[in-house]
Amino acid sequence: MKALVLSGGAGTRLRPITHTSAKQLVPVANKPVLFYGLEAIRDAGITDVGIIVGDTRAEIEAAVGDGSALGIKATYIHQEAPLGLAHCVLIARDFLGDDDFVMYLGDNFIIGGITDLVQEFVRCGADAQILLTKVDNPQQFGIAELDEEGRVVRLVEKPAQPRSDLALVGVYMFKPAIHQAVRAIRPSARGELEITDAIQWLVDNGYNVRSHFVNGYWKDTGRLEDMLECNRKVLETIEPACRGRVDAESRIIGRVVIEDGAVIERSTVRGPAIIGKGTKIIESYVGPFTSIYHDCVIERTEIEHSIILEATKIIGVSRIEDSLIGKEVEVAPSTALPRAHRLMLGDHSKVSIAY
Structure with missing residues (x-):
C-alpha cells in the first residue's frame, strides 16, 4: 500500500504567514503540521509516500528531504497549479501504479493516527473508504449524504445549500478503480477536478464506497483558530x-x-x-x-x-x-516621538491593538 500526501495548497486563509511559507510547515507544538501526517502514515505501516508539491516545493523538500528521518521514502510530484484533489490522483498515476493507497491532506490533523482505519479498509475490501465527521459549517467542506442504511448516495463539494452536515475528513483510501474515475470526470464550476465528483462516479457506477465516522479529534488547520486549537490539543499531551x-x-x-x-x-x-x-x-x-x-x-x-x-x-x-x-x-515598543503605533504589515494581516 502507498500514500499520496497533498502539500501543494496556497494556504490563503493563513495569509500573510503563507505568503512566504508553506501552510503545511506551520508548527503545532514545535513540529510542522505535515510531519504529524507523515508519521501517522508511517505508523500505519506505509513507507512509500508520494508528496504533491506546488509553489512551495523547495521549502517542503528541504523540510522532508528523502523522508528517511521520518521513516519513509519520499517521492515528489509537482502540480503546476491547484487544479483539484482528483487532479493530484491523476498526475500521480505513475507513482501509484495499481497499488491501493491512502490520500492524506497535508494540512489536516488527526489525533490517534490512521492505523486502525487503514486496517479496516484492508479488511472490508471496499473500493473506496471516506471518513466523515459532523460540522457546523458544511458549506466549507465536501459533504456526504447517506441513505437510511448508512450507504453513501451523494457527495457535493462546498454546497451552497447543504443537505447534510457530514463533512469529508481529509483522509481517503482507494483501490485502483479511482484512476478510472478521475479520468472520467470534468472540472467543476471552480475549474478543479473534485475528488467528491470522482467518488460520486464510483457510487454511480456500482463500486463499493464505504464511510467511516471519525469519533476522535480532527481539524483542517486552515485558519488561525484551528492552528491554536490543534496546538492546545497537542500541548495537553x-x-x-x-x-x-x-x-x-x-x-x-x-x-x-x-x-x-x-x-x-x-x-x-x-x-x-x-x-x-x-x-x-x-x-x-x-x-x-x-x-x-x-x-x-x-x-x-x-x-x-x-x-x-x-x-x-x-x-x-x-x-x-x-x-x-x-x-x-x-x-517592540516605539521610542520615537510622537508616540504612535508604527506597523509594517503584509497583505491579509490582522492586528488587534489594546489601548
Whole structure:
C-alpha cells in the first residue's frame, strides 16, 4: 500500500504567514503540521509516500528531504497549479501504479493516527473508504449524504445549500478503480477536478464506497483558530522535559518542554508550553498553550495561547495572546516621538491593538 500526501495548497486563509511559507510547515507544538501526517502514515505501516508539491516545493523538500528521518521514502510530484484533489490522483498515476493507497491532506490533523482505519479498509475490501465527521459549517467542506442504511448516495463539494452536515475528513483510501474515475470526470464550476465528483462516479457506477465516522479529534488547520486549537490539543499531551538552562530566579510550572540550548532567565513559564531550541526567555511570562519555536527572543513580555515561529524577537510588550506570529518578526515598543503605533504589515494581516 502507498500514500499520496497533498502539500501543494496556497494556504490563503493563513495569509500573510503563507505568503512566504508553506501552510503545511506551520508548527503545532514545535513540529510542522505535515510531519504529524507523515508519521501517522508511517505508523500505519506505509513507507512509500508520494508528496504533491506546488509553489512551495523547495521549502517542503528541504523540510522532508528523502523522508528517511521520518521513516519513509519520499517521492515528489509537482502540480503546476491547484487544479483539484482528483487532479493530484491523476498526475500521480505513475507513482501509484495499481497499488491501493491512502490520500492524506497535508494540512489536516488527526489525533490517534490512521492505523486502525487503514486496517479496516484492508479488511472490508471496499473500493473506496471516506471518513466523515459532523460540522457546523458544511458549506466549507465536501459533504456526504447517506441513505437510511448508512450507504453513501451523494457527495457535493462546498454546497451552497447543504443537505447534510457530514463533512469529508481529509483522509481517503482507494483501490485502483479511482484512476478510472478521475479520468472520467470534468472540472467543476471552480475549474478543479473534485475528488467528491470522482467518488460520486464510483457510487454511480456500482463500486463499493464505504464511510467511516471519525469519533476522535480532527481539524483542517486552515485558519488561525484551528492552528491554536490543534496546538492546545497537542500541548495537553506533552511530558515535561528540560534540556535547556533555567536560572534560580525562574519558575517552571506544569507540563513544560524546554528544548536544547534554550535559556530561561528571571521568568515564569506556566504549562502546557514548549520552548524551542536556542530560544531565550528573559524577564517574561509565558502562559499556557504557547509554543515558541527555535532561536526566538522573548524579553520583558507576557505571552499566552499563541504560536511563535522561528527567529522572532518580542521585546517589551505588555501582553500578547491568541496570536500566530511568523518567522523573523520583530515586535517592540516605539521610542520615537510622537508616540504612535508604527506597523509594517503584509497583505491579509490582522492586528488587534489594546489601548
